[in-house]
Amino acid sequence: xxxxxxxxxxxxxxxxxxxxxxxxxxxxxxxxxxxxxxxxxxxxxxxxxxxxxxxxxxxxxxxxxxxxxxxxxxxxxxxxxxxxxxxxxxxxxxxxxxxxxxxxxxxxxxxxxxxxxxxxxxxxxxxxxxxxxxxxxxxxxxxxxxxxxxxxxxxxxxxxxxxxxxxxxxxxxxxxxxxxxxxxxxxxxxxxxx
Amino acid sequence: xxxxxxxxxxxxxxxxxxxxxxxxxxxxxxxxxxxxxxxxxxxxxxxxxxxxxxxxxxxxxxxxxxxxxxxxxxxxxxxxxxxxxxxxxxxxxxxxxxxxxxxxxxxxxxxxxxxxxxxxxxxxxxxxxxxxxxxxxxxxxxxxxxxxxxxxxxxxxxxxxxxxxxxxxxxxxxxxxxxxxxxxxxxxxxxxxxxxxxxxxxxxxxxxxxxxxxxxxxxxxxxxxxxxxxxxxxxxxxxxxxxxxxxxxxxxxxxxxxxxxxxxxxxxxxxxxxxxxxxxxxxxxxxxxxxxxxxxxxxxxxxxxxxxxxxxxxxxxxxxxxxxxxxxxxxxxxxxxxxxxxxxxxxxxxxxxxxxxxxxxxxxxxxxxxxxxxxxxxxxxxxxxxxxxxxxxxxxxxxxxxxxxxxxxxxxxxxxxxxxxxxxxxxxxxxxxxxxxxxxxxxxxxxxxxxxxxxxxxxxxxxxxxxxxxxxxxxxxxxxxxxxxxxxxxxxxxxxxxxxxxxxxxxxxxxxxxxxxxxxxxxxxxxxxxxxxxxxxxxxxxxxxxxxxxxxxxxxxxxxxxxxxxxxxxx
Numbered sequence: 001x002x003x004x005x006x007x008x009x010x011x012x013x014x015x016x017x018x019x020x021x022x023x024x025x026x027x028x029x030x031x032x033x034x035x036x037x038x039x040x041x042x043x044x045x046x047x048x049x050x051x052x053x054x055x056x057x058x059x060x061x062x063x064x065x066x067x068x069x070x071x072x073x074x075x076x077x078x079x080x081x082x083x084x085x086x087x088x089x090x091x092x093x094x095x096x097x098x099x100x101x102x103x104x105x106x107x108x109x110x111x112x113x114x115x116x117x118x119x120x121x122x123x124x125x126x127x128x129x130x131x132x133x134x135x136x137x138x139x140x141x142x143x144x145x146x147x148x149x150x151x152x153x154x155x156x157x158x159x160x161x162x163x164x165x166x167x168x169x170x171x172x173x174x175x176x177x178x179x180x181x182x183x184x185x186x187x188x189x190x191x192x193x194x
Numbered sequence: 195x196x197x198x199x200x201x202x203x204x205x206x207x208x209x210x211x212x213x214x215x216x217x218x219x220x221x222x223x224x225x226x227x228x229x230x231x232x233x234x235x236x237x238x239x240x241x242x243x244x245x246x247x248x249x250x251x252x253x254x255x256x257x258x259x260x261x262x263x264x265x266x267x268x269x270x271x272x273x274x275x276x277x278x279x280x281x282x283x284x285x286x287x288x289x290x291x292x293x294x295x296x297x298x299x300x301x302x303x304x305x306x307x308x309x310x311x312x313x314x315x316x317x318x319x320x321x322x323x324x325x326x327x328x329x330x331x332x333x334x335x336x337x338x339x340x341x342x343x344x345x346x347x348x349x350x351x352x353x354x355x356x357x358x359x360x361x362x363x364x365x366x367x368x369x370x371x372x373x374x375x376x377x378x379x380x381x382x383x384x385x386x387x388x389x390x391x392x393x394x395x396x397x398x399x400x401x402x403x404x405x406x407x408x409x410x411x412x413x414x415x416x417x418x419x420x421x422x423x424x425x426x427x428x429x430x431x432x433x434x435x436x437x438x439x440x441x442x443x444x445x446x447x448x449x450x451x452x453x454x455x456x457x458x459x460x461x462x463x464x465x466x467x468x469x470x471x472x473x474x475x476x477x478x479x480x481x482x483x484x485x486x487x488x489x490x491x492x493x494x495x496x497x498x499x500x501x502x503x504x505x506x507x508x509x510x511x512x513x514x515x516x517x518x519x520x521x522x523x524x525x526x527x528x529x530x531x532x533x534x535x536x537x538x539x540x541x542x543x544x545x546x547x548x549x550x551x552x553x554x555x556x557x558x559x560x561x562x563x564x565x566x567x568x569x570x571x572x573x574x575x576x577x578x579x580x581x582x583x584x585x586x587x588x589x590x591x592x593x594x595x596x597x598x599x600x601x602x603x604x605x606x607x608x609x610x611x612x613x614x615x616x617x618x619x620x621x622x623x624x625x626x627x628x629x630x631x632x633x634x635x636x637x638x639x640x641x642x643x644x645x646x647x648x649x650x651x652x653x654x655x656x657x658x659x660x661x662x663x664x665x666x667x668x669x670x671x672x673x674x675x676x677x678x679x680x681x682x683x684x685x686x687x688x689x690x691x692x693x694x695x696x697x698x699x700x701x702x703x704x705x706x707x708x709x710x711x712x713x714x715x716x717x718x719x720x721x722x723x724x725x726x727x728x729x730x731x732x733x734x735x736x737x738x739x740x741x742x743x744x745x746x747x748x749x750x751x752x753x754x755x756x757x758x759x760x761x762x763x764x765x
Binding site: 004029042043044045047050052058061064066068069070071102105106109148152153156157158160161163166169170172174175176177178179180182183184185186187188189190191192193194 | 247252254255256259260263264265266267282363381382383385387388427428429447542552553555556557558560591593594595602603604605607608609611612613614615
């Protein structure tokens, strides 16, 4: 199955001409990891109450997780999305203003909404070829067939299971000491990390 | 093939041999050793010492390279065990990898194993319920299996005996269908579960919703402190091994206790090839062991042998124990060894949402769910299927990836994801299945493992009764969740193969008649009474309960009988 790439492609690093990808860890250059940090930080930014995806070293996490846990099909979706971001940002994503970064990610998000609409009306389609990682945690659902839901899920997962994410954005207690079935909750209280 | 070195024979001679150090083998060892019986416990896997050999017990999520998920390679190399919910980055060291121990699937069967000292008692789900009189009476009443040679009254004192030592948390609910036990304080339900309990029980007078019962020390007693075990801290990371010894495992409990007596010899890395039967003496005299690494063969001798290798492994050992007297496997005059294997039906699940209750949350991670004892065919056969199912459910609030409205990126999005979501409910079944002669295990004629032992062929499948039972559970689940106030109720049939329940039993069933069963009421082989089988292999029917506490009670009862018989000189 050939993947049609946009006519103007800034980087020639990732030319996937077939489904048989031979993606390797080396594709995660320092530059790419920096880009992933910025994408992650756009999705989950630092706020006054807690750090963001950058503090969680989201790019380094994505390198490991995508390399080891994504199927070849999922990796193609991942890299095609990264390619698109590089294209839309003219390879300057890290330097853009926040609103511009979000605008680019919104383009991809809109595509995924369209994709989901069309998938519903089709009987088959590429989405079916993407396998969910069997045996993987039901916390991490790899079955998203489009880039934006995929990168969003990956960012949420990498952030909230990281030390800064779990301990500062959420409440993390390795050894609770007891179980209480009913503690008062008010809006704004953080969720348990695990 | 005797050892002419008499000192060698002496060194290798014991009063009793226990094959397997898992949840039932550990109990055999404890009971035997406590009564002065010099006992050799043979474990095919490596040693796992309590606390010392739990490498992941204190790790945080970010300590795992893949945040506790499996890699693609691990999944591809382990198509069977990677289906198991507990086979993840934090506990995979306690599971048999697919390639290490191949077996043959005549029909799809996911055989999940833990080959190490402690066996699956390290990784089990720790849920425990007593069988009721209805469970023991079932086969005799409905005719779907041979009659159990025992009744609830026979086992009740032994349930008490093991529960006290193990430490079981639960509520005295006063139910005929699920007898109360010796309990430590019960875990709490959360507000949604309490509401559901009331609404379900208001709507169904013959159904009960109770908190789960489990092998956790909610409030340790003296006997537990003596074992060196402490209070459960609600971490729910049990499969890693517990720093507090707060859940029951052979490693934290029965094995160190047996060792303290001075009567235990534990030999890990010991693959049992077969039980030695002496045709002249007309009894089993010992066990042939192949060292897991050196492949050296050693014979160990004993007056009494307990087979606790885990249900299907015990079948394998017995089938491979051939002699002039028993050409088809030890004790197998009637040809039924390996037959009438059964399991529990886990295929059905439901999910739903629950509005409201947003001013409540929980603290800590409870190691059990809410449960409903079986309510089908209890007093008489009345459905279009035999037997029934236990129901488990729990309510929880959405975590960090729950669906939130609005912009799917940015500060507000992050804020929304740091708060718990609305409530969800998930429900599952644990269905009794009917043992059939055609559901069986047998030895491969031509394929052997690296120790020269034939591979096990497993030929076990679902039947029409399972499909009907599943259908009823899903229908009832929808109805009950609806009456409980849930919305967005969805049903699912996982279509999983048998085995993933990890409750496979049978093949060496107990019964009154030696023509139709392999074991008598004391778990002794009818045709070889100094061999006892007390793990899952002995089960005549499956019941709807989590089976391990029943294995422990049967083992303690049988071991004490063996001790009496030894003292009388009958064995």
